[in-house]
Structures are given as C-alpha cells and as structure tokens.
Amino acid sequence: MMDLMLSLQDEFDTSYIFISHDLSNARYFSAHGGGKIGVMYLGELVEVGPAEDMINDPKHPYTNVLRWATPDLALRETGDPPMRKIDVPDPVDPPSGCRFHTRCPKATEACRRETPSGYQHGEQTVACFREDEDHEYWDSPELTD
Numbered sequence: 001m002m003d004l005m006l007s008l009q010d011e012f013d014t015s016y017i018f019i020s021h022d023l024s025n026a027r028y029f030s031a032h033g034g035g036k037i038g039v040m041y042l043g044e045l046v047e048v049g050p051a052e053d054m055i056n057d058p059k060h061p062y063t064n065v066l067r068w069a070t071p072d073l074a075l076r077e078t079g080d081p082p083m084r085k086i087d088v089p090d091p092v093d094p095p096s097g098c099r100f101h102t103r104c105p106k107a108t109e110a111c112r113r114e115t116p117s118g119y120q121h122g123e124q125t126v127a128c129f130r131e132d133e134d135h136e137y138w139d140s141p142e143l144t145d
Ligand code: SF4
Pocket: 060, 061, 062, 098, 099, 100, 101, 102, 104, 105, 106, 107, 108, 111, 116, 127, 128, 129, 130
C-alpha cells in the first residue's frame, strides 16, 4: 500500500501527510517520499526532523519511547519502556505544562508548570526544555509522582 501511494506521488506530483503508529512505516515512507517525521503526543507535535536523525538520535523523550516500542528497529535494550508511567492521560483534559510530564522519565517541576516551545537542534525541532541549557528546568527538582 505504501509503495502504491509513493508511485501515485510520483505520477501526480502530490504530497501526503502519512499518519502511522509504527515508526518503521514512517521511516520507510519518509525515506522514499522525501519527507520528514513529526511525532505527536496528545495532539501536539513534540519533535520534527529527518527520519534517520529521529530514529538514530531522538531528542524528545517520547520519540525515544516510540523507538523503543518499534520491534523492527531492534533497539529494546531492556524489558521496560523508558517511561515513568504507562497510563495515558485523558486527551480531553491533558496535563498542565508539558503534556508528557506525567510519564516522562526526565521530568522536573518546571515541566509541570510551563509548556515547552520548539527548540532547534540541527535539523530537528524539539519541544523539550532539555534543549535549552539556560532553562530553569535544570535547577528544578525531579518529578517523582
Ligand atoms: S519538557 Fe520536561 S516533561 Fe516534557 S519532554 Fe522535556 S523533560 Fe520531559
């Protein structure tokens, strides 16, 4: 199906927004269609960049979870996902601040209060305070609840 879509892209010189829960599919489609991967969490883009950068060097902790969860990438180094909690928050009433803070293994108190904007890291755009070395995140206590 993806190859058919890619051949139609060539034939009609068109563009796609291809939505998948599988990072391997996104990688294949991006590589052959000339696009980028955008990772969404609870309705917000958290990281955008070239496929190989996103897969080999993800900057956002949630992109790292997706990479862990993709068997084809053979990157599962441990049996546990790189998250604090498995439970998905209610998307109708999302968490304050960074929406990933309730599950993020790197979260601090600053993440609960403030929403990160997009920081540029090479060709990747990343919505995480860890990309800003001057942010109060670095002096804020780690979240444990
Ligand atoms: S801003 Fe904080 S909670 Fe959000 S992804 Fe970055 S470290 Fe995790």
